Amino acid sequence: MMPDTDRSGATGGCLCGAVRFEVQAEPMWIAHCHCHSCRHNTGSAVATFIGYRMDDVRWAKGERTFFESSPGVKRGFCATCGTPMSYEGDRAPGETHLYISTMDEPDKFPPRNHVFFEEKIAWFDTDDDAPRYPRSGDAGDLPVNQ
Numbered sequence: 001m002m003p004d005t006d007r008s009g010a011t012g013g014c015l016c017g018a019v020r021f022e023v024q025a026e027p028m029w030i031a032h033c034h035c036h037s038c039r040h041n042t043g044s045a046v047a048t049f050i051g052y053r054m055d056d057v058r059w060a061k062g063e064r065t066f067f068e069s070s071p072g073v074k075r076g077f078c079a080t081c082g083t084p085m086s087y088e089g090d091r092a093p094g095e096t097h098l099y100i101s102t103m104d105e106p107d108k109f110p111p112r113n114h115v116f117f118e119e120k121i122a123w124f125d126t127d128d129d130a131p132r133y134p135r136s137g138d139a140g141d142l143p144v145n146q
């Protein structure tokens with residue numbers, strides 16, 4: 001049996017089960033995104049992503065439907081039940097970002113940082129010490145809490 005700390009593989013899918021994925025790799029990163037676009041897309045206070053190389057994600061069952069939320073940004077979802085499934089965009093070429101609560105075992109993948117913290121809903125925060133980046137967390141974007 002795999003120990004709980006083994007993050008080298010994962011499975012998951014949408015709420016109705018029509019769309020399923022399998023990953024056989026470690027995540028590249030795991031982060032809470034507080035940007036308005038991700039929050040609006042999910043209807044939630046925060047969108048928590050787990051990032052993989054696109055080649056490491058196999059869509060095992062069904063097909064995603066895509067919505068281009070801004071030029072070059074493809075948001076995949078299940079057309080049957082509406083569950084957001086993936087984010088793929090020109091800003092992160094070759095990456096597929098999955099949503100943490102579509103994972104079968106989200107407990108194994110604790111987020112490591114917060115991005116677009118400056119767009120956070122005023123009343124929302126989480127109880128952790130993970131770095132909080134005002135924007136993307138790229139070079140030069142220093143966390144506000146460290």
Ligand SMILES: [Zn+2]
Nearest residue numbers: 014016078081
């Ligand atoms: Zn579905």
Ligand SMILES: [Zn+2]
Nearest residue numbers: 033034035038
């Ligand atoms: Zn976002």
